[in-house]
Amino acid sequence: MATTVQTGAAVHQAGQHGNSKVSETLYRLLLYGAVILGGVIFAIPFYWMLRTSVMPTTQVYLFPPEWWPDKFEWHHFKTPFAVFPFARFFLNSTFIAAGSAIGTALSSSVVGFSFARLRFPFRDKIFVIVLATMMLPEHVRLVPTYLLFVELDWIGTYRPLIIPNWFAPAFYVFLMRQFFMTIPRELDDSAMIDGCNPIGLFWRIHLPLSLPALGVVLIFMVTAQWNDFLHPLIYIQGVPNYTVALGLRLFEGHMTNNMQALMAASILGVLPTIILFFFAQRYFVQGIVVSGVKG
């Protein structure tokens, strides 16, 4: 990262010579116009969600729709909690997301370290299989893993949603390995001379240095699990055990005539991932760079 090469961020300066002032201004104007227009289009669905959630009932079903609420009714945010145990749903989703994310962070960092730093026969061939499983459509395993969990008597528990993530999902192994590859080898050598075995090396040198990458794994996994719908749909039984995603769908079935409450519930449903994103934006961007650009 700490390269002295001047990179694309400064391209616009390089591009400014030679063009006449007028065409440059026109170009900037068009550019800003396009960016703002696109931004507005991308923002409108969010706005519509918010606007619907606080609108009075008499106004929300008007045609043509109105853009600004006559008055703000915040009580729609209470409705989901009154009709279903939504607080419980949030707790359930949090438990599943946290349990999965911690397991994934631990296991994939250990495995990623092994592939990045230790030499063992067939290592590179095995790593190709890791990459290949990243390309695997998840759903080939859906029916047989369901059978496995039926046999283990895990249906109706959260175990099918959490435990598989404790076995180093391929994408996160790849991410951690890419990160460990950037840690200088000299650190390994000095630790080895001091008598560290590979586990000590991982624990004392690599893990403390890889906290940003672990942050990336945690955030990605929490977001993925929070948004997951198919697996909870298959494995979770009983309304009190529902996740937020399942709860929203249940709520929709009961709220066909209360769009404000439905949008309020949807806002609450996406809020945790949005908050997480804002607090950890740096990690998000970094994780995407590590996994996507260098891939």
Add this chain to the structure above:
Amino acid sequence: MASITESQAQRGPFSWLRRDGKPMKPSTREAWYGYLLASPWIIGFIVFTFGPMLASLIIGLFRTDFLTEMTFVGLRWYQNVLSDSLVRKALFNTAIFCFTVVPINTALALLIAVMLNQGIRLQSFWRTLYYLPSVVSGVAVSLLWKWLYQPDIGLLNSILGPLLRPLGIDPPRWIFSTEWALPSLIIMAFWGAGGAMLIYLAGLRGIPTSLYEAAEIDGANSFRRFFAVTLPLLTPTIFFNVVLNIIGSWQVFTQAMVMTRGGPNNATLTMVLHIYNTGFQNFYFGYASAQAWLLFIIVLGFVILALRSASSWVHYDRV
């Protein structure tokens, strides 16, 4: 120092593997540690991936609901899968979804990334705004779009209606019409283009300015610079993304399940939704397995095709 290492080697956790009690060679010891630390993935691969995939092939030979019935039917499901009109419909829909969403989203993401990379003010604000829709996904977003698509009082038609009606055209009934239901899911997917945009933006920032300067001295205008410098250097990133997007879009499920349940008249029936219906709604797990294998082979085929094509358009000689 050396003696510490040696004695550690003797008492290392793998010393029991040697009956004669002699110290293990460092490289052998490292290999054992390597396998030990990689074991979570290896075990997980066998238990949750490789084993299930084999099992899936075998389950496909049975008529079973996993509870009361387990009848061997041979290759019947595998033969059925190719002639089943619902499977064909699901394949067709998913293929349309994939081959419109992936190219358009890639182009859109590149366009936004290039625009935001022109030294624009408030770059991080715009980046966040364009990226945010791809952070939120799942049921909540499907419910939101279902509301936006409402034909009579939804936002989309309230904008389109006044534009189209003077021309004598009624705005589409979106997810409630057979022609427009699948396009509705496709249009909704464009909202998530920000995910790839962020990757391309990071890729763009990694391109050295010296290359642009050289191109400019050679008299290349900004379009020429984009196609001769930017695009080729970005191809590895684009390639990686396109492959992941192809795989991801073949597995589209939540939107189709929440917004339309595959309807109307199976217009939005996707492969994963059909697998879910066959297995977890109608309890033909054998048939669902056979369908899942079909999906797997198709996706594998496209990934291999993409990898084969890579040598002709992906530039790996990076700067």
